[in-house]
Amino acid sequence: MDFSFTAYEEEFQLDLTQRLARILPKNWQDESYVINNSNEKWLHLAEEITKDLSKDRLLTLAWPKKYGGLEETNLKQTIFNHVISYLAAPINNIAGIQWIGPTLMMHGNEEQKTIYLPRIAEAIDKWCMLYSEPTAGSDLASLQTRAIKNGDNYIINGQKLWSSNANFANLGLLAARTNPEAPKHKGISNFIVPMDSKGISINPIEDINGNKNLNEVYFDNVIVSAKNLVGHENRGWYQMASSIDFERSGVGAFSNAKRNIEKLVTIIKDNPNIAKNKKSARDDIADRWIELNTGFNLAFKIPLLQDAGINPTYEASVSKLYGAELTQKIAQTGMSILGMDGQLKNNSVKYSAADNYLASVANTIASGTSEIQRNTIANQGLGLPR
C-alpha cells in the first residue's frame, strides 16, 4: 500500500500549517505543554482559530456540500486533524465535528440535519457527548438516565459523568433509557438537548493538569421535545456504537507524539549534558521514533480504507490503542531523560515533561480504554472467543 501524499495533499498540509502559524502565538508549541485548556488564553485562541477555519469549511471538509462540507476525502480530513494536533492548535467543538455531526448525518432526520450540521460547519454551535455515567463507562449499555415520554415531550432524569466541554457547550447528544423492560441494548434512545434547558446543572471537575473541561451533568425533570429524538426510539445503542467509531484513525495521538519526540531531540542536541549520563536516552528516543512511524502507518491506513469504500472495524482499535500507549511511553521517556528538570513547569529547556506525563494518563481511558480496544481486536480482528 502506498502511504505517500499526492502533491495536492502535500500542498494542503503546507497551506494549513502556514495559515495556523499566522494565528498561533510565537513559540505556542512550547507554551502548549504547560497551558491549561480551560484558561482564557486557550479559549480565546480556540474561538479565533475555529471561526477562521470554518470560513473555508475546513472543519468539515469531508462532509457533503449541502451540510456545510466540501466533499473532500477522508484522507484529507485526517491530514487536517494531523496538522491541528501537531501544532497543538486549540479547536472548539471537537465532539460536534468528529462524532456528533457524523452521527446526525447517519441517523438524524432531514430537518435535524438541515438545522444542526451547517451550524457545526460554521462554528456556531458547541456540542458535548452525554453518554458515560458513574456506573456506565465501558459497559455503556447499562446506563440508567431515564427519558419518559409525556405527550409531545420526553422528561429526562439522571446523571452523566466525564462529559467533555459540557460547561462550554450549548447542545448535547444524550443517551437515555426509554424502555427499562427491554434487554439493556434495546431500550436506549438518543436526544438532542439544549444545554440551557431548565433542570440541567453542570459541575466541572478539575483534572490532574488543572483543566476544567470534564463535567458531571445532572438532569432533574428536564423537558425535551420529541422532535429532538434522533432516529428511532429504543435504537439508540446502535447509533452510539457508530458515533464512537467516527474519526477512527486516532491520528492526533501520533501527531502529538511527533511534536514531543522532536522536542526531546532538540533539547538533547542543544543541551548535550542533559542526556550525558543516561545511557538509554538515545536508544529510548530511537525506539519511540520507530514506534511513531509504525503508528502513522496504522492511522493513515484508516482513511485510505474508508476512501476505498471499506469500513474499518478492529483496525481503528489497533490505531487508537497503539497511539494512546505510545503517548504514555514518550511521556515516560521525557521524564527519564529530563529527570528533575522535567518536573519544573517553566524550566530552561521550555518543556514540562511532568505536565505531558500527567496529560497522557487519560489517553488510555478516553474513547474506550485499552482493555476494551484489546477485546475488540481479539474478537473482531482475530476471531477469538469472548
Ligand SMILES: Cc1cc2nc3c(=O)[nH]c(=O)nc-3n(C[C@H](O)[C@H](O)[C@H](O)COP(=O)(O)OP(=O)(O)OC[C@H]3O[C@@H](n4cnc5c(N)ncnc54)[C@H](O)[C@@H]3O)c2cc1C
Ligand atoms: C479525558 C476523558 C474524556 C472523556 N470524555 C467523555 C465525553 O465527552 N462523553 C462521555 O460520555 N464520556 C467521556 N469519557 C468517559 C470515557 O468514555 C470512560 O471513562 C471510559 O469509557 C471508561 O469508562 P469508566 O471510566 O466508567 O471505567 P470502567 O468502565 O469502570 O473501567 C474500569 C477499568 O475496568 C476495565 N474494564 C471494564 N470492562 C472491561 C472488560 N469488559 N474487559 C476488560 N477490562 C474491562 C477498564 O478497561 C478499566 O481499566 C471521557 C473520559 C476521559 C478520561
